[in-house]
Amino acid sequence: MSRNLTIVADAHIWGVESAFSRLKGLNTRLRILENRDINREMLMDTDILLTRSSTKVNAELLQGTPVRFAATATIGDDHYDKAWLDANGIAWANAAGSSTGSVIEYMIASLLQLHANGVISIPDTAIGIIGVGRIGSALAQVCKAVGIKVLLNDPPRQRREGSGAFVSLDEVLEQADIITLHTPMIRDKEDCTHHLINEERLSRFQGRGIFNAARGGCLDNLALIDWLEDDRSRFAALDCWENEPAPLQKLLQHPQMVIATPHVAGHSLDGKAANTQYVYNALCQFLGIEQEWNMQQHLPAPPAPIIIEDSGDPWITIYAAARQLYPIDKDHATMKSWGGICENELPTAFASYRRHYPARRAWMHSPVHFNSKVASVTQLAHAFGIKVI
Numbered sequence: 001m002s003r004n005l006t007i008v009a010d011a012h013i014w015g016v017e018s019a020f021s022r023l024k025g026l027n028t029r030l031r032i033l034e035n036r037d038i039n040r041e042m043l044m045d046t047d048i049l050l051t052r053s054s055t056k057v058n059a060e061l062l063q064g065t066p067v068r069f070a071a072t073a074t075i076g077d078d079h080y081d082k083a084w085l086d087a088n089g090i091a092w093a094n095a096a097g098s099s100t101g102s103v104i105e106y107m108i109a110s111l112l113q114l115h116a117n118g119v120i121s122i123p124d125t126a127i128g129i130i131g132v133g134r135i136g137s138a139l140a141q142v143c144k145a146v147g148i149k150v151l152l153n154d155p156p157r158q159r160r161e162g163s164g165a166f167v168s169l170d171e172v173l174e175q176a177d178i179i180t181l182h183t184p185m186i187r188d189k190e191d192c193t194h195h196l197i198n199e200e201r202l203s204r205f206q207g208r209g210i211f212n213a214a215r216g217g218c219l220d221n222l223a224l225i226d227w228l229e230d231d232r233s234r235f236a237a238l239d240c241w242e243n244e245p246a247p248l249q250k251l252l253q254h255p256q257m258v259i260a261t262p263h264v265a266g267h268s269l270d271g272k273a274a275n276t277q278y279v280y281n282a283l284c285q286f287l288g289i290e291q292e293w294n295m296q297q298h299l300p301a302p303p304a305p306i307i308i309e310d311s312g313d314p315w316i317t318i319y320a321a322a323r324q325l326y327p328i329d330k331d332h333a334t335m336k337s338w339g340g341i342c343e344n345e346l347p348t349a350f351a352s353y354r355r356h357y358p359a360r361r362a363w364m365h366s367p368v369h370f371n372s373k374v375a376s377v378t379q380l381a382h383a384f385g386i387k388v389i
């Protein structure tokens, strides 16, 4: 006789119905809800809760419910009260590692866009990577491959592995031209990342540019405005904002906010599919059942090859390809267009854009043909993870 299982899942988990409506050997009842409708009352007969980042999973939500496994189809899990879940015997999982490639493509698209616009010169740049886990390490590898000097800061790893590869945050602030945040949001303990980059640290930063695709609160957004205003050559590229989905209008509108995107770095189609796959796999493991669902069977066929003409400058030729693979300038233009709308419309615009985000495929599934015999074009393309045909 098959076991009964009730699952509540966020409607914005990619492929939620196909992944979770049938699980091998179980009589599954799947309720797909909007985040705003996921509450304690709705969970009173629920065994499994599957969320994205907008549901806070804690005592307030789960106390007194039969939920015994909760998982988030995101890498970040700061919206889960993990200590409380552990203490209450509720198993939990995140989708660690799932959308790393998508965030890397966001970073490459940003760097190439800034290079093409003359804001930076990629080969002359020293980048400080703060948080050298899955994303930070993958980014470091790409940067080194294209000649960017890399400074790595990760105190937890440094304590475990020794100083060898790492430098202090102070050294990053002194030596890097740009810094980029790839830490989790940690609100307490010695590795607290809340306002990790704050007014005091900004005052010591000798470089010109700041990227944040980690969590909005890792960077003090008010302090960032002052820092930008102190020197017109400074710039910021933000995917994550304090107080999402209502970022500070003054920051959004700031002319030195050169790349503004509404928390979509991880939102390539393949990134979102992988978010679901990782959570599906974790659930099957928790239930001790065989995995049957595979995202590859639900993703569209790879796009047609893109043809890129040689521009005479390898960086610009690569930029032309990157811009087709991920037109980050469109995300930026859209977000900047919200600069004038009234405060209470901004959260709706932010959330709606993310919800209806245009499909962008992983670069490894998007073939590019370069009409170029220049060896460095192919070398750079490979280094940036572009699938050259």
Ligand SMILES: NC(=O)C1=CN([C@@H]2O[C@H](COP(=O)(O)OP(=O)(O)OC[C@H]3O[C@@H](n4cnc5c(N)ncnc54)[C@H](O)[C@@H]3O)[C@@H](O)[C@H]2O)C=CC1
Binding pocket: 075, 076, 077, 096, 097, 099, 100, 103, 130, 131, 132, 133, 134, 135, 136, 153, 154, 155, 156, 157, 182, 183, 184, 185, 186, 190, 191, 192, 193, 196, 213, 214, 215, 239, 240, 263, 264, 265, 266, 267
């Ligand atoms: N913008 C977006 O769409 C996305 C954002 N993210 C964010 O990126 C974060 C990082 O993701 P992963 O690399 O997969 O995580 P990870 O867990 O593999 O790596 C995080 C690294 O940060 C380090 N770290 C912790 N505290 C630190 C501190 N105080 N200073 C410097 N380093 C510190 C850790 O030791 C670890 O090596 C996620 O937690 C999530 O918040 C992830 C996916 C998409």
Ligand SMILES: O=C(O)C(=O)[C@H](O)COP(=O)(O)O
Binding pocket: 052, 053, 054, 073, 074, 075, 076, 077, 099, 263, 264, 265, 266, 267
């Ligand atoms: O995986 C993460 O961590 C992210 O930040 C996601 O890409 C965004 O998650 P949602 O806010 O769309 O749930």
